[in-house]
Amino acid sequence: MFKEILITLAMVALVGSFWWMSKAVEIPASNTFPHAIMWVLLALSGLQLIQAVLMGRLGLKHIATVDHPAYRKVLIIVSSMIVYLLALEYIGFYVTSFLFYIVTVLILQKRAITARVLLVRGGMAAGFVAALYVLFNIILSSQLPAGILF
Amino acid sequence: MSDMLQYLPEIFTGTRLLVLLVGTIGGLILGATPGLSPTMAVALLVPFTFHMDPATGLVLLGSVFTSTVAGGSLAAILINIPGAPANIATTFDGYPMAKKGRAQEALYISYLSSLIGGVFGIIIMMFFTPPLAKVAMEFGPSEMFWSAMFGVSVMAGLASGSMIKGLFMGFVGMLLSCIGDDPMYGVTRFVFHESLSGGITVIPALIGIFAIPQILGLVETLDVVLEKTHFKPERGVLRKVIGMLPGLSPQLTLGSIIGAIVGIVPGAGGQIAGLIAYDQNKKFCKNPETLGSGDPRGVATVESSNNAMVGPSLIPMLIMGIPGCPTSAVLMGGLLIHGMFPGPDLFLKHADVTYTFFWAMLFAQITMGLFGLLMSRYSYLVTNVSSLMMIGAVMVLAVFGTYTVSNNFDDVVIMFALGLATYFVRKFGFSAAPLVLGIILGPIVETNLTKGIMIGQSNVGLFSYFCTGTVNLIIIALCVLSVGWSLYAEIKHARTQRAKLAAAATCCQG
Amino acid sequence: MRKKFTNTAIAVLAALIVLGTAAVGFAETYPDKPISAIVTYSPGGATDYQARVATMEASDSKYFGQPIVIINKPGAGGKVGWNWIVERAPKDGYTMVTYNIPHFIAQSLVFKTSYGFNTFEPLANWGADPAVLVVPKESPFNSIKDLVEFAKKNPGKVTINGAGLYVGHHIAALQLMKATGIVLTYIPEQGGTDAMQSVIANKVTAGFNNLSDAYRNKQRVKILGIADDERDKDFLPEVPTFKEAGYPQVDETSVNLRGLAFPKGVDPAIIKSASETLMKMFQSKKVKEAMTMGGCPLKIMSRDQVIKMFNERQKTLGALFPKK
Secondary structure, eight states: OHHHHHHHHHHHHHHHHHHHHHTTOSSGGGGHHHHHHHHHHHHHHHHHHHHHHHHHHTTOOOOOOOOOOOHHHHHHHHHHHHHHHHHHHHHOHHHHHHHHHHHHHHHHOOSOOOHHHHHHHHHHHHHHHHHHHIIIIIISOOOOOOOSOO | OHHHHHTGGGGGSHHHHHHHHHHHHHHHHHHHSTTOOHHHHHHHHHHHHTTSOHHHHHHHHHHHHHHHHHHHHHHHHHHSOOSSGGGTTHHHHHHHHHHTTOHHHHHHHHHHHHHHHHHHHHHHHHHHHHHHHHHHHTOOHHHHHHHHHHHHHHHHHSSTTOHHHHHHHHHHHHHHHTSEEOTTTOOEEOOSSGGGTTOOOHHHHHHHHHHHHHHHHHHHTTSSOOOOOOOOOOTTHHHHHHHHHHHHHHHHHHHHHHHHHHHHSTTTOGGGHHHHHHHHHHHHSSOGGGTTSSOHHHHHHHHHHHHHTHHHHTHHHHHHSOOSSHHHHHHHHHHHTTTOOOSTTHHHHTHHHHHHHHHHHHHHHHHHHHHHHHHHHTTHHHHTSOHHHHHHHHHHHHHHHHHHHHTOHHHHHHHHHHHHHHHHHHTTTOOSHHHHHHHHHHHHHHHHHHHHHHHHHHTTOHHHHHHOSHHHHHHHHHHHHHHHHHHHHHHHHHHHHHHHHHHHHHHHHO | OHHHHHHHHHHHHHHHHHHHHHHHHHHHSOOSSOEEEEESSOTTSHHHHHHHHHTTTTTSTTTTSSOEEEEEOOOGGGHHHHHHHHHHOOOSSSEEEEEEETHHHHHHHHSOOSOOTTSEEEEEEEEEEOEEEEEETTOSOOSHHHHHHHHHHSTTOEEEEESSSSSHHHHHHHHHHHHHOOOEEEEEOSSHHHHHHHHHTTOSSEEEEEHHHHHHTTTTEEEEEEESSSOOSSSOTTSOBTTTTTOTTSOGGGOEEEEEEEETTSOHHHHHHHHHHHHHHHTSHHHHHHHHHTTOOEEEEOHHHHHHHHHHHHHHHHHHSOOO
């Protein structure tokens, strides 16, 4: 039941924020479709609450598959991704990607960081970035922001 | 027919065969890269074809179109990230198969199904182009609206036992698709932050929604010592898969037919052919419970349908000069650049080039199948890469793929944000596919609804505009059937679940 | 002391020489790397397709000697790309942008945009696609006048479509309404071919569409008029202009013109060199051949002509969309 209430609250927040934004739209007709979608979302929230109540009465529970992931690692990787995205445009796509690749591997691996490990990982990262360069810059002739380095 | 056969030898010149091979292999690789869509691949090549003779140029464009569509299944099966929207449903069963160490088998099924569906679609294109073009031209805003609503009904059926959750994600996707410029009135809506001003488009959403949760999932399971699925190319897998094909024939037939129909309907685009076929297969096949947990039937349905869409999607373009999907619009550019105007007289005036193109499309299916099978043999190289290597690589690829779609860094940010959000809601049992489906269908539903209202109000009235006419009524009936069936399946699912629980309870007490 | 002075002098001299050659060489050696051209629409659209064809000869040593790479920055009807060009594009002469007239001027009048008629340095124009009025084959209307008379008697009952909002087709429809006082329901579609399909399928009363699309579908629709100052001699010589039909207010403002421009702030020497090279390139036989085969009417205009045209459009469109 707790989960269903949480979902409903999240929906109300989402719909509320969109509704608030829709007040600024200059042509009212433009809001017809989004408002219809919002009503459907609210109705669905209500429905799943009812469903949960009914199921609870029947002694039924959704088989919860709550796992206990390595949240600490996920958090570290997510923050390194954010740093990666922030640096991308400024430093340049290729260099940043190369660094990001090595850093994630070093963070996540359990082996000690020796010169040899660094060399092997660095070589792989360089090969990967080089392959990307061939695919995107040469074959597809698309230009990725070079930033201050490359 | 004899006319057509007469032009068959045309494709067996040295250059054209070479172009066909290069186009196929290149297309398979481009298709497997998330973000590089068939439309983009073909658009990039159009100017090159100007320097070739018309037939050779079209052989190149045709083979790239065919193989990019099929190539998307590789990433879907091996790393759970669809190469293009058409491959979303391939992940449902393809990736679970790969996790069980059956990647090679899944890929073989995928390419053989693509081949069968693709050949079916091309044959439809070769023989039924004129009558089907007439049907396609019947579609106006009201018909397109109902077709899109049929797509919406598919959201409900995608996850069994959690119909409401599927609808939740689908409608959230439709709401998100409203961000940016209103396509009908031109006003800006829901731009919470400046970087949203371009709206949320399909490809960045697709990559984020599938790639980011996949990466974080890998991070979670990194500590769990998995039994290493160190597999080498096995012998005899191909023979086994070919032996399976007769058993898969209902799925292949259903997939091919649905793919062809969705291909002809303008506007919907082949993007949703796979999802619709998957949903229909779930409704009609025996023991649907195993679908979604590595069932070869799921892969066969989806891959036959998304390739069956290729040929028919060209029909309205070839005969009427009205492209039914973005890729066929680009292909039309390839025809125009050589002074060939699509239209009923295309087959009379430029029979040589047109029929050579048809044959090339057919042979491209076959080379695509062969090279796909060959590539599958080496799929172990990807699956044996440790997750450690995968995490960084997939993230970088997702960023590059997203950026190249519209060369806009905002898209990369949107991709990441949507991906993170999806990671969290998946913990609550929501699935990702309906979200993308919603983002695809949102604009189609909205523009056709608004156009229909404008037209209906100005002449016959809303009700009779939307709810009369044979085509409208047929599609409405299909929608009602689809929703009804989903409801029935939902109730059945709840019953069996209850029975299981009850049984479990008595067993524990005893 | 002396040695130090000599050293300093040499260093200063060397620096001056390097700077000097760089300044002179900049325009002379331009371009020494590939140029990118931003297309503000998705791959496969008419603008993207024509831009790719028009620039395909760039790497020839007769012209730039370097390729022009097309980069698509689509979104919000072109607004995302044009805003980006003005706000963030490098102004080193290696980033061009395609402009669409009247789209970007009309948008700058209606919306809050960073760009306007005077924020670009136009280089050269390659194409012009006038809007033509088409009706379904089954339609009872045989002239512009028939349609206008019907619309007068049945206000609000006439639907007319086009390839989107604030594009030439929309402007032509607005001009026709303003000139005759009739009320038309304008239906924006995703693109020219989508709009044409609705007309062929008889889902709308009429449509404004591209000349090239109408020409290709001559057998399936009736073409009533062309919104330009003169008839099109190559493709549709038998179709009258609106002026001939008695509606001079529907003039050439709605003609869709396409060309290349730099953002403001590029070195004038580079602007001059690039615009001259582009003019030569657009006039080359190969480009001409590919464009006419593709059914894209060519209209090559020099930088000065384009600047003049921008100013004129700003005036006429400003009258149609009064600034808020």
